[in-house]
Amino acid sequence: MMQPIWLLLLLIGLFHLSHQATNTWVWRCNQEVCVRQHSNKNSIQTNVFRSIEECRLVCGADGSIWPLPSVKFNKSSKLLDINPNEITFELVGSDPVKEILEENVKIFKKNILSECRGACGSDGEALNIKVIVNSTDVSLNWETDESYELKSNNLFWKINAATVFGARHGLESLSQLIAAYNAQDKIGLVTVANVHIVDKPFYKHRSLMIDTGRNFLTVETIKRQIDAMASSKLNILHWHITDSQSFPYVSVRVPNLSRFGSFSENQVYNPQDIKELRDYAKIRGIRILMEIDAPSHAGNGWQWGPHKALGNLSVCVNKQPWRYNCIQPPCGQLNPANIQVYNVLNALYKDIVEQFPESEFFHMGGDEVYFPCWNSTPEIVNYMKQQGKGQNKGDLLDLWGEFQENALAAYDSAVGNSDTKILLWSSELTNPEAIEKYLDKNRYIIETWVPSYDPLPQSLLEKGYKLVISTKNAWYLDHGFWGNTKYYTWRNVYENRLINHRNVIGGEVCMWGELVNGDAIDSRVWPRAAAAAERLWSNSYATTKQVEARMYRHRERLISRGIAAEALTPFWCYQNEGQCL
């Protein structure tokens, strides 16, 4: 055994240990990378940035806007300290346009203040922001022009946009051109002096799907998803509101659906909730795409019928053993042989149409019909016999096709025309050899959810169908937590390129709800959905290595804005760009 040497060390003395190091950091921009170093208070330092966020604003060509502007992004390296209390807006547009703009001005102010967590100083210059919207139209749909131009001359900013929603994107980008600095004990905001952005989305359909059928999400939780979507320029919230587990949507015309189908009286969405979310989303340039999944994924909520003699609306409801009756418990499939089903659907659709009068689309689900359920229901077997049909796959596809036709008719009746585009999940009904028999390519848009190597999307495109692509092995955010599925990192999500074809109208990241609710959803969805958002907005050829620092920055931005986004890396790697590759 060696003699402990620490005794000797006492001779050296402890008094040296409290020698003070400088305790603040500064950053330099070196070859497009922000490099951290100790600040040296004893010497004048030039060209240093007071925070990583300040450095990121101007270091490199791409700055810190997420998603990256797609047409033009020029900026100077000159920074200006600004006073958040002295930002003036000049809004030019029609009254309805200005109403939406004013809400977005509030959001903009809240967002930039969040950068310094409510502790912004009031040093710095006044900022003048002029927003000009040319069109008086405030409808929001696939044809909405979302482009904008953003230009600044020192403290004077101008946003030009065809529509108010393009202007909103411009304000979002502008908010991302503002960051907090820290200098001594002072926190303030800083922006870039001269910027010119021309920007527009690559895809017109950029969506996130949430699922409130498996686990209930509060209105506040959904609003947080909308906030994060707006921060990332996603424009459609696809709301898979019901499933076989529950029916939380309160239908005014068919209250039995949620009475039978909600988990409890508190876990429901009243018409007031729906309208509140619809309006909250629209102000942020986001439409809600409602989905009532049918004829499968429909059990609880449907286990009754208006006329008892005609039977229940749904069959196999909660039937055991579930593995013989459905793909996931609890079982349940609408009964296509029960004429009441279409009557109820018509009434339900009327409620939805009234709540979304401007909507050009609706999602009818349509995935995972489990034929053995229908085939084991005597009522349905008899119904098919009466039509001279048997029980083989072709017969059952015909039955499903008949259901879909009747459901479409019920929808068209509810809305009063045949203009609405209907989205359907890919399924056996949408297989290339079956689809043209059952689904009109002018009415239906197919949401494919197959893995990237599956030829289905290409086959459907060849047949002339329009698609929304949700690549299962990259954009299914529930994967990694069950079975043999794999968790997809933000890099996997980012690297998922969609087929380049004019009939691919966009893509969707999906947050299926079996294993997520409440606060946990934030970290499961974000910032990964933002990685998809840049794919859908900019669709650039950048590698994840090239966008890493900007992605990390966007994650911090989401945190500042109250989204409990997942950590992507040790914080040191955020502060020391490119050092952890």
Added chain:
Amino acid sequence: MMQPIWLLLLLIGLFHLSHQATNTWVWRCNQEVCVRQHSNKNSIQTNVFRSIEECRLVCGADGSIWPLPSVKFNKSSKLLDINPNEITFELVGSDPVKEILEENVKIFKKNILSECRGACGSDGEALNIKVIVNSTDVSLNWETDESYELKSNNLFWKINAATVFGARHGLESLSQLIAAYNAQDKIGLVTVANVHIVDKPFYKHRSLMIDTGRNFLTVETIKRQIDAMASSKLNILHWHITDSQSFPYVSVRVPNLSRFGSFSENQVYNPQDIKELRDYAKIRGIRILMEIDAPSHAGNGWQWGPHKALGNLSVCVNKQPWRYNCIQPPCGQLNPANIQVYNVLNALYKDIVEQFPESEFFHMGGDEVYFPCWNSTPEIVNYMKQQGKGQNKGDLLDLWGEFQENALAAYDSAVGNSDTKILLWSSELTNPEAIEKYLDKNRYIIETWVPSYDPLPQSLLEKGYKLVISTKNAWYLDHGFWGNTKYYTWRNVYENRLINHRNVIGGEVCMWGELVNGDAIDSRVWPRAAAAAERLWSNSYATTKQVEARMYRHRERLISRGIAAEALTPFWCYQNEGQCL
């Protein structure tokens, strides 16, 4: 094309659709399973429960306490509505005991009120709770008797325990014998009339590890982890407070460590924070096991030296390319050839010892020393040459052993005796063929972190070492989010049995912090850590199928208590026990 049939349906009429279903549910206990059914207001229903939580209290032998009492758990099926405003306590014990008990009474009340989310009615009976603690000793260590007995006779409850910490566990169990019921618009609390529990833990070391070196966690976030631990009867919070990425611990004697090593001035733990957490934990029967990882995982914070001529405390700090210098960026390893290192460690340890004067243990880390770093540092190579040593593995192990001996001496000097048990991660130094040369089995406890199939724990037990086991392929909660690692479900966590040997003092679930911080940590740790907690407390032979309903119940309990625990299942499966197997 078929003619749409919906037109016909109008004849049937819509007026039937609003036929009202009953909108509340009740539960029955059927063969130890709570079965949901519609309440039928028109007939008198007997033997029904007003909520799943009420049913779970008494349905089946195991009720709803998590972890399951290990010695005896008898209960009646009689329920009593209680008034939360009329709970009286009689506390019997010494003054220091009563002080801790009074804090636990507050926690108890808060916990039971959380069951009805603050909306408890005041119907029901008064409850009388007597708590008797025999020992006046309020120290908390491995030898603390954590057993308790809990007995009730209708509205009179009695907890008997040797120590105040056993009594705390008794109160925790009692809080889990109280649930909310819903009846019409009324919410209230209900408990079980006659209960007899005799309970004690299987393992004395039941820990959760958190890591604030990779990403900072606020004091509030750490308190939430402590709350959830207390709810699950875990008793040790292992705090991996520093790593090569950052040194957030503010050492009074060596302030340079956090000055050089913290991410920012705000991302630090001041002595006040440490004491606050220590006391917060102790009231809840939890000790904090501090870890300062060394000699590896020590970079930022150590990149200086009290005497410049003697060089810096750490070598390879932030060195690139990192893959040649460490296992994970940023690199950094303490310099065992720099005599100042032990001096600084001694001062740092003194700070910690002062903050944890009662502590019988300390964790020195000791994992993943990367020899090429030391071998590429001329200073270290020269130092070894002076000792007549070369650069092969044996030489480097000797150097590491020397470091460990000096670090131990520095610790013993700080505390003034040689009684403290030192925990070390398993490493090349703890390999069966090396360990006895370097580590005294009376001083060191090895924390193994190898997969379940690795023979290391068994080998070390055969040599007489005491172990804490952290099974890497089951209890590493960071897995599944990076590389080829797999996410472990609560079932995987639960099924991980430790080696049955008297020198296995317990086990630990580890939440490494590279990819988690803030709110997201709740859902990554909970309720999975609770699954480990039952393994460590009860160590029963129950299958996950048998404990599923109780686990789901505990997850809801954690949510009620403010922990954003992950969803384990669709809510329907929680409400319909055993239907989703």
